[in-house]
Amino acid sequence: MPGFDASAYGRRIADVYDDVTADLPTELAVDRLNELAEGGRVLEFGIGTGRLALPLAARGVPVAGVEASAEMLEVLRAKPGGDRIPVTVGDFSTARADGAFSLVVLAFNTVFALPSQDAQVACFRNAAAHLRPGGRFVVEAWVPDLGAFHDRSAVRLLSLTEDRIMVEAARLFPADQTMRTTKISLASGEVRLLPANHRYAWPAELDLMARMAGMEREHRWSDWSGAAFTDDSPAHVSVYHL
Ligand SMILES: C[S@@+](CC[C@H](N)C(=O)[O-])C[C@H]1O[C@@H](n2cnc3c(N)ncnc32)[C@H](O)[C@@H]1O
Numbered sequence: 304m305p306g307f308d309a310s311a312y313g314r315r316i317a318d319v320y321d322d323v324t325a326d327l328p329t330e331l332a333v334d335r336l337n338e339l340a341e342g343g344r345v346l347e348f349g350i351g352t353g354r355l356a357l358p359l360a361a362r363g364v365p366v367a368g369v370e371a372s373a374e375m376l377e378v379l380r381a382k383p384g385g386d387r388i389p390v391t392v393g394d395f396s397t398a399r400a401d402g403a404f405s406l407v408v409l410a411f412n413t414v415f416a417l418p419s420q421d422a423q424v425a426c427f428r429n430a431a432a433h434l435r436p437g438g439r440f441v442v443e444a445w446v447p448d449l450g451a452f453h454d455r456s457a458v459r460l461l462s463l464t465e466d467r468i469m470v471e472a473a474r475l476f477p478a479d480q481t482m483r484t485t486k487i488s489l490a491s492g493e494v495r496l497l498p499a500n501h502r503y504a505w506p507a508e509l510d511l512m513a514r515m516a517g518m519e520r521e522h523r524w525s526d527w528s529g530a531a532f533t534d535d536s537p538a539h540v541s542v543y544h545l
Pocket residue numbers: 309310312313324347348349350351352353354355369370371372375393394395396410411413416417
């Protein structure tokens with residue numbers, strides 16, 4: 304992707320990120336991550352504002368992060384306990400955090416924020432390099448749904464309340480498996496544009512990346528509750544182990 308900047312997404316969204324993600328099933332995800340960590344250390348790639356990391360830390364799980372956006376980090380640091388989480392500032396496809404971890408987490412489609420297959424392969428290798436023997440790498444991502452696009456474009460309603468409407472416009476570039484999206488947030492007296500670019504991949508391609516990094520798939524669920532992954536699942540939570 305030309306002019307790729309890992310910190311661009313956070314720069315535009317940091318101040319509203321927690322509002323935009325308020326309806327995600329965060330508690331369910333934290334329960335599952337706590338279980339997968341089996342009492343060991345957790346490293347979150349793209350830790351953001353600490354949506355997952357802070358509740359995990361509050362349960363006594365030692366958590367660290369990697370993050371490219373100074374703005375997202377500032378929001379994390381301002382929260383109670385946010386200044387006690389060690390964060391390596393950098394690109395999670397290459398940055399190195401200290402020590403070995405039981406679990407590396409890459410949640411909420413963030414693997415697709417990496418702009419190329421090469422960068423995603425590097426990310427899987429970087430995750431494996433942080434794991435203790437037998438450790439796990441968990442990836443949460445959507446399943447590409449090209450049928451939702453007409454003329455390689457799609458517009459969908461994300462949420463609708465009396466105070467705010469959230470719409471997403473997307474354009475597909477199938478030759479290099481990329482998608483440009485901009486969320487449009489409309490509220491009284493305010494329009495916000497929240498762009499995000501994705502290099503998307505089907506679950507099987509992610510499995511191959513895991514194998515190239517020396518990992519095997521242990522689970523694939525359709526969500527954090529552990530529901531079965533089926534032909535109709537729009538997303539997956541995949542767990543790989545070293
Ligand atoms: C969608 S948010 C997810 C935040 C958090 N993991 C969560 O689940 O709420 C993606 C985060 O990853 C960060 N990010 C995106 N690409 C990155 C990269 N290549 N290296 C480090 N951080 C990155 C963004 O700045 C943002 O904080």
